[in-house]
Amino acid sequence: MQKNRFSLFLLITFSIALTLTTILNILLIGKSREELGRSVLRNPASLKTVKKHYIAIVPAISDPFFINLYYGIQQGATKEMAGLELLTYSSEVEVSQFFLSAEAYRFFDIALRSKPDGVVMYFPPGSDIKSFSDKAQERQVPFVPIAMDQPVQGIPALVTSDSFIQGSEAVSVALGLLGKDARIGVILPAGNPNSFIISEEPFLNGAVFEINQKQQGKILAAEREEENILGGEEVCTTMLQRYPELNCFICTNARSTVSAAQVIIDRGLVGKIVIIGADEDLDVARLLEKGVVQATIVRDAIKMGETAILSLSQKGITSRFAPISKVSTYTKYGKATK
Known part of the structure; x- marks a missing residue:
């Protein structure tokens, strides 16, 4: 008898807990819908339509040049009203800018297979940029490499410093x-x-x-x-x-x-x-x-990143004669030097 009462007590307790949980969930859903209606549905102008899908492949290096390059790429994507997929690969050595890892090659292949509206990619000195550019042209994917200097081989659509x-x-x-x-x-x-x-x-x-x-x-x-x-x-x-x-x-x-x-x-x-x-x-x-x-x-890494993204929508960007963009430097002086 006591065992039956204890079982009944547990059943009633769990039923009450389940009911309270259900009521709480209903209240939370209602609150969420209310907030959604207030912040988005009543303000459709705040919604941004993504017109393009761009992919950027860059090294994960904590150098100010690369931090500014990331920012410039994001800034360019915003101007183009494009969705940006930023793929960062680890360098073999954190303090070096000169290693193109196997991960970078893999990201590039994935990017081409996904058929985006354009790909930008940073290349360290000595990289074989031409082989990447040729692959992108074969797939007819707009591709803009970014490099510190123009390589000996003619590379179309390159964005470079000097x-x-x-x-x-x-x-x-x-x-x-x-x-x-x-x-x-x-x-x-x-x-x-x-x-x-x-x-x-x-x-x-x-x-x-x-x-x-x-x-x-x-x-x-x-x-x-x-x-x-x-x-x-x-x-x-x-x-x-x-x-x-x-x-x-x-x-x-x-x-x-x-x-x-x-x-x-x-x-x-x-x-x-x-x-x-x-x-x-x-x-x-x-x-x-x-x-x-x-x-x-x-x-000017910010301008380099932005220029690379904006170049993706230029006419003829997939041809072998796409123009090279060279971004200039600027000088900042210390107070005592001015």
Whole structure:
């Protein structure tokens, strides 16, 4: 008898709990519908119609150039009223920009198979961009590669910066500050087997061109930073040991800029050695503000990303004669340099 009463009690308890749960769900659904009607259905103008589907394939690197590149790509997609699928692949080494991983190849194949309205993809120096471009043309998928410099092979529809101009501008700023007394060390980015040999680096060629044009100053050394996190500092230290007369560092990215600044601060040489940096993040902006870095030559990654997306809708973008877009750099000066 007691067992039957206990079973009846449990049945009644579970029935009440189930009823309360059902009532609560009904109330929540009603509330959700009410909020939906208030925020969307009564304001259809706030809804955006996606007209196109774009895919962007980029490395997951915490460098300011790539952060700005992502932003520019998103900005371009918004202007085009396009849905953007951002596929980020891990680099083999976080601090390096020079590895196109197997994941990147896989993402590209997936992108072509999904038949989007366009694909943009970043390529590190030395990449075989042409094979990717050829595949996209075969599938008739609009494709715009993004690279730091124009490769030797003719690549249609490329969006690129110009390291030659970047190097030339960096030396121009250095000569403006130091004149004929400029003794310069150039810190080049870490390389890979497909990178330019140092003497053929576009950045260095631009720097040498400016020295020859102005007939002032001298480049004492040009060396690559190592891939490890302290690679830039090691190169700076070595240069100072070998060339005591060195009075200017010219850098090719934000990481080497911060590394050079750290060496100068540690050695008590702030104000005695000029640093012309590259790109800009919070650390570089702070160093400019404090006068440790005199100027930075910024590659306009936001404009590069936006230009790549906007190029996808251009007429003839899938042809072998699609135009190349070259995005210029701009210079930011520290307060003490203005």
